[in-house]
Amino acid sequence: MGVEFALLGDVRVQVDGRDLDIGHARQRCVLAVLLIEAGRTVTTDQLVDRVWGERAPVRARHAFYSYISRLRTALRDVAGFDIARRGGAYVLHVDAGTVDLHLFRSLLGQAREATEERRALALYDRALRLWRGVPFEELDSPWLASVRDRLLAERFTAEVQRYDVALDLGMHDELLAELATATAANPFDERIAGQHVLALYRCGRRTEALTQYREFRARLVDDTGVEPGDQLQRLHQQMLASDVPRIPSARREDEAPGPVPRQLPAASPWFVSRTRELDLLDDARDAAAGVVVVTGAGGSGKTSLALHWGHREAGTFPDGQLYVDLRGFDRVGRPLRPADALQGLLETLGVPPEQIPTDVDARAALYRSLLARRRVLVVLDNAYDAEQVRPLLPGDVNCLAVVTSRDRLSCLVAREGAVPVLLTVLDESEAVSLLARRVGPDRVAAEPDAVAQLVAHSARLPLALAVIAGRAVGNPTFPLSALAGELRDERARLDVLESDGTTSGVRAVLSSSYRTLSPDAARLFRLLGLHPGPDADLFAAASLAGVEASRGRALLGELARTHLVDEHRPGRFRSHDLLRAYAAELAESEDSAHDRRTALLRCLDFYLHTGFAAERHLAPHWPPITLTAAQEHVAQLPVTDYDRAVEWFTAEHDTLLAATAEAARARLDVHAWQLPWVLSTYLSRRGHWAYRAETQRTALAAADRLDNDVARATSHHLLGRAEILLGNQDEALEHLRRALDLSARVHDTTGMAVAHFSLSSAYDLRQRNTTALVHARKALRLCREAGNRVWEAFILTAIGWYHGKADQHAEALAHCAEAKLLLDRIGDRDGRAHNLHCLGRAHHGLGQYTEAARCYRDALALFRELGSPYLEAKSLDHLGDALQAAGDQPGACRAWTRALEVLEPLAHPDAAEIESKLLDTGVSR
Incomplete structure (x- = not known):
């Protein structure tokens, strides 16, 4: 995951090139302060003062804690990011290289220490390109305003130092315009005035240089009464005597000019954003990388990026810009042969046709010789593979080759040191900007809902957006909502996204990539269109295709090389919606209904059997x-x-939900009731109770279609438990009673026992303690009949809990102690965690607060290990109660504060009760 924390402009966080929602202005202000002070411990009082200054509200500390909690939630998936609390202070741990401010200062330090001037210049350029505007301009904080002033001063110093290095390198021609602007903006800065005068003189404009000096001196004397310093006066005297050291221009004016090709096709007038990718191209230029490989799926805008950057940087390559369309993925025709490409390049460089060698290697050698000591940009567009590209690469470090391809060209990266630039789909704001630029901002602003649908239906693919925009421009009186309606049907979407030409629509572009695949890879691509989830791992893909995992890995590698799938996380593959629609369309036309259904069954079997093992x-x-x-x-x-199981469920959560829905849609009813069973424990532990109820309703409908009482009993039971957690106690009782009846009908003793156990929980939550105990004792009797010691321990713990709620704490302690003896032998962590929690309550009721706190701490540690945030929060809540009863008010507040932080992502109503406890203490959270 690539993350960038931006402070040198508006405050924002980007993950993999997409802006992350980090909240409103005050919350961004908190993040900005923490990022500025990254790695340093800052007290809460200092942080509050830096965020609000003298205008801090009465509950500023409370609001600050809330912002910290929300930032932790928003950035929880960012590796290496951690807001740690140390007593009454905080410290932010983050990779300094991901924060543009700290990277800026690091690069400046490297530039000032660099012994080679070109490297120093590249480092200065890289540092200054990090700036996107005025820091913190949108934030209202006096402290940040003072930091802003310091940063602007640092930037100004860096710009002036860069001018010195560039002048030493003979770049006076390129600097003239910049220095003229800088002089106008800083009319009394002597150092910039000297740089401007020197650049004019070295460009052969001696008279203008002397005039510039006289104007600066007059301005300085008139306004300040001070003469220029010794260094500038000495430069003036040297100019009068024509004694200023002459540095040749970096343009090498002594060389014969030769032909200067300007072959780049026109850049798209609707190009938007791509800031990260443009920065990578800039870095490659500065580092003299030699080769950049721009890769991405068909229609992602690779050529547009290369041409936009090439035109923007044309002045950096004064000896010309070459362009070749290698036709690697054309719908018709074959890729251009390297020999033919070299023929055209050599003719462009002025070689008569009769003097061009016939041998490819000889042509490549002549081509490299002609580019030696020149600064030329070579754009090699639409390459098929590395072998097609390699003979066309310049050999001189002053040149840069930008290669675009749907293939990743990994061997160019490995062997030639090419810089890879991966182009993905646009983010939402970029997609809207593209439509606004093409269709018109007023028309886009008038129909925001329709625009959102158009962006979603296009999968944010630039080509698809261009086709949509073309249709909108061609029908200026049509509302955008009408076009969005045409795209709503997934099956017809690719038809709508065909342009007037037969080779430039979305389907045609995707087809040109598909046609390059081997038969086995093509089949896997089609079958991936049947996969129900947002992404698939290697084993799911191999199951779809019915191949060994090793073969599946090779086929996925082939698909990834041509960007028909994207390995967006290690070992996880996905395609954007239009690719998925195209794959499904191909599967329907090229694979039989039997083959498609069998592939889907294999996929669902993989998730069912792996999920069962994990559960x-x-x-x-x-x-x-x-x-x-x-x-x-x-x-x-x-x-x-256990840990591998939690990791697997976390990765497959969305896919398992989608697989359940797909099994129901396809009337694969055994999978439709068994997959929700597989998911049930994980969803409960993670607090996803609504999903648990939804999937169990799907399971129950499937069980009814199967007319299977065992499946009905199981689904009613799990749905009843989900309704308990959701607070729907009437519905819970109805389902649990039905589960009990069905378990009795099929003579399932353990099922009956567990149903009684769940009924006891439901009655407990309705404050019907006596009825809860009746069901718990029935459950205990049935478990002992079945010889199920694990459930015997669970139910003994539950009986202890119910006694505790009746203020019968000695009886509660006795039942929990009996359960503990069983659990110590069995070793079930879930049972032990609940038992410890119940023991804590019994000790609390007996006034044994220290022992109660110990039990709660041990319980919450186990719940945390088990990945059960709600129960972790409950243990923290009760720990706070025990600490308060023991007289440890600060400890109680810490426990309650941590409980709130755990509950906030769950949006659970228990948070309000804990919040009120904190407020009652008079201690801010």
């Missing part, structure tokens, strides 16, 4: 179901322990 690590005590047998050729992914 057994999460809740081994829960009564298992009997799985449907897997198809042949389903990949096996070993899930070896």
Whole structure:
């Protein structure tokens, strides 16, 4: 994941090139202060003062804690980012290289220490390109305003130092315009005045240089009464005596000019943003990288990027710009041969046709010789592979080759040291900007909802947006909502996105990539269009295709090289919506209905059987179901322990939800009720109770279609437990009673016991303690009949909890202690965590607050290990109660504050009760 924290302009955070929502202005202000002070410990009082100054509201500290919590949530997936609390202070841990302000200062330090002037200039340029505007201009903070003034001064100093280096390198021609602007903006700065005068003189404009000096001196004397310093006066005397050291221009005026090609096609007038990619191209130029490879899917705007940058930087390559369309992925014809490309390049460089060698290697050698000591940009567009490109690369470090391709050209990166620039789809704001530029800002602003739909239906692919814009411009009286309506149907979307030409529509561009695939890779691409989730791992893809994992890896590699899939995280592959639609369209036309259904079954079997194995690590005590047998050729992914199981569920959460819905849609009813069972424990632990209820309703409908009482009993039970967590106690009781009846009908003793256990929980939440105990004791009797010691321990703990709620704390302690003996032998962490929590409550009720706090701390540590944030928060809440009862008010407030931080992402109503406890203490959170 690539992350950038931007302070040198408006405050923002970008992850993989896309802006992250970091909240309103005051919250961004908190983040800005922390980023400025990254790595340094700052007290809460200092932070509050820097955010609000003298205008801090009464509850500023409370608001500050809230902002800290929200920032932690918003940035929780950013590797290496951590806001740590140390007593009454905070310290932000972050990679300084990801914060533009700290990177700016680091680059300046390197530039000033560099012994080679060209490297120093490249470092200055890289540092100054980090600036996007005036820092913190949108934020209202006196402290940040003072930091802004210091930063602007640092930038000014860096610009002046860069001018010195550039002048030493003979870049006086290129600097004249900049120095004229700088002189006008800083009319009394003697150093800039001297640089401007010197540049004019070295450009052969001695009279203008002397005039410039006289005007500066007069201005300085008239306004300040001070003469110029010794250095500037000495330069003036040297100019009068024509004794200023002459440095040749970096343009090498002594060389024969030769032909200067200007071959770049016109750049698109609708090019937008791509700031990160343009910066990478700038860095490659400054570092004399030699080769840049711009890769991305068909229609992602690779050529537009290369041409936009090439025209912008034409002055950096005074000896010309060459362009070749290598036709690597043309719908018709073959890729251009290197020999033919070299023929055209040599003729452009002035070589008569009869003097061009016939041998490819000889042509390449002559081509490199002609480019030696020149500064030329070579754009090699639409390359098929590295072998086509390699003979066309210049050999001189002053030249730069920009290669665009749908292939990743990895061997150019590995062997030639090419700089890779990966072009993905536009982010939402960029896509809207493109439409506004093409269609008109007023028309876009008038229909924001329709524009949002157009952006979504285009998958933010520049080519698709261009086709949409073309249709809108061609029908200026049509509302944009009408065009959005045409694109709403996924099956017809590619038809709508065909342009007037047969080779420039979205389907045609995607087809030209598809046609390059091997038959097996093409089949996998088609079948990935059937995959239900947002992305797939290697094993799911291999299962779809019915191949070994090693073969699946090779085929995915082929698809990734041509950007028909994107490995957006290690081992996880996805395609944008238009590629998925195209793949599904191909599958429907080229694969039989039987083959498609069999592939989907293999995919669902992979998720079902892997999920079952993972669930057994999460809740081994829960009564298992009997799985449907897997198809042949389903990949096996070993899930070896609890942590691996949680990782797998976290990665596959969205896909498992989508797989459940797809199984129901396809009437694969066994999968439609068993996949929700697989998901149930994970969803409960993570607080996703609405999803748990939704999937169990899907399961229950499938069980009814199957007319399967075991499936009905299981689904009613799990749906009832989900309704308990959602607070829908009437619905919970109805489902749990039905589960109990069905379990009795199929003679499932353990199922009956667990149903009684769940009924006891439901009645407990309705404050019907006696009824809860009746069901718990029935559950205990049935468990002992079945010989299920794990559930016996769970139910003993529950009985202890109910006694505690009735203020029968001695009885509660006795039942929990009996359960603990069983759990110590069994080793079930989930059971032990609940048991410790219940023991804590019993000790609290008996006035044993220290022992209660110990139990709560041990319980919350286990709940944290288990990945159960709601129960972790409950333990923290009760820990706070115990600490308050023991007289440790600060400790209680810390526990409650941490409980709120855990609950906030869950949006749970319990947070209000904890908040009120904090307010009652009079101590700010």
